Amino acid sequence: MIILKIGGSALTIKDADKPTIDEVNLDRIAQEVSAYNEDMVIVHGAGSYGHIYAKKFGIGDVIGNVNDHLYKLEGLCRTQASVQLLNYIVVEKLHEKGVPAIGIKPSSFIVTDNKRIAVCDTKIIKQYIDNGFVPVLYGDAVLDYNDYIKFAIISGDQLITYLAKELKADRVILSSDVDGIYTDNPKINPEAKLIDIVTKDTKLTLTENEDQADVTGGMGGKIKELLQLAEEGIESQIINAETPGNIKLAVSGQEVKGTIIK
Numbered sequence: 001m002i003i004l005k006i007g008g009s010a011l012t013i014k015d016a017d018k019p020t021i022d023e024v025n026l027d028r029i030a031q032e033v034s035a036y037n038e039d040m041v042i043v044h045g046a047g048s049y050g051h052i053y054a055k056k057f058g059i060g061d062v063i064g065n066v067n068d069h070l071y072k073l074e075g076l077c078r079t080q081a082s083v084q085l086l087n088y089i090v091v092e093k094l095h096e097k098g099v100p101a102i103g104i105k106p107s108s109f110i111v112t113d114n115k116r117i118a119v120c121d122t123k124i125i126k127q128y129i130d131n132g133f134v135p136v137l138y139g140d141a142v143l144d145y146n147d148y149i150k151f152a153i154i155s156g157d158q159l160i161t162y163l164a165k166e167l168k169a170d171r172v173i174l175s176s177d178v179d180g181i182y183t184d185n186p187k188i189n190p191e192a193k194l195i196d197i198v199t200k201d202t203k204l205t206l207t208e209n210e211d212q213a214d215v216t217g218g219m220g221g222k223i224k225e226l227l228q229l230a231e232e233g234i235e236s237q238i239i240n241a242e243t244p245g246n247i248k249l250a251v252s253g254q255e256v257k258g259t260i261i262k
């Protein structure tokens, strides 16, 4: 079974000032996904459908007074509705390409405690997979047991780590808008080199939040999640969703340029 994460930056225009689909990429990626030949779960990011609201309303920040609580209630409603809409658009596109995709809303069955998944029953996901469907989940805004924050954002990256362990995935593929992990930020340093394999001992110069539009930690956040997965014995690979053909190669079990985390 494969878990494929499609980064929000590949499906949407991530730094747009309102939720905006990247139509060309979405169409191509959905077409490539249809080449899958084993059980698969897709988790997509939120891109401009989520990060704009999550940031504006400060979802996951400590709640101040009553007015702030009310503001954050509105924020949870708006963020959930927006990412659910993106999920609907992604699922529809997958149907168009012949993929039996089923959208599943993470916030309807997941609660976090201090921003980490505490409640999440994966039986229904398993049941859909066993019946030949491709469940499609996404980064979402959820309830949190911590009374100081009450709400939290779960990134698609946290979800894939959790689902990979629970559903005993064979492979995790994480596609975003970079070729993999570099020795330095390739957008700033032209000398930066792609690293083929990353382990917990690899020295990286990444900062936690190099991507300003990202409330869930950018590449630093991804690596942290994937290293945890590696500790459980599940290997993952970061590939570039924007390079045509990459997702097709990955979901059909062929070799792709990228970084393996093990």
Ligand code: IPE
Residues within 6 Å of the ligand: 006, 007, 008, 009, 044, 045, 046, 047, 048, 050, 051, 054, 079, 083, 138, 139, 140, 141, 153, 154, 155, 156, 157, 214, 215, 216
């Ligand atoms: C973020 O999910 C979810 C929300 C902001 C609601 P991700 O962190 O997985 O999204 P991308 O891939 O960075 O856009």
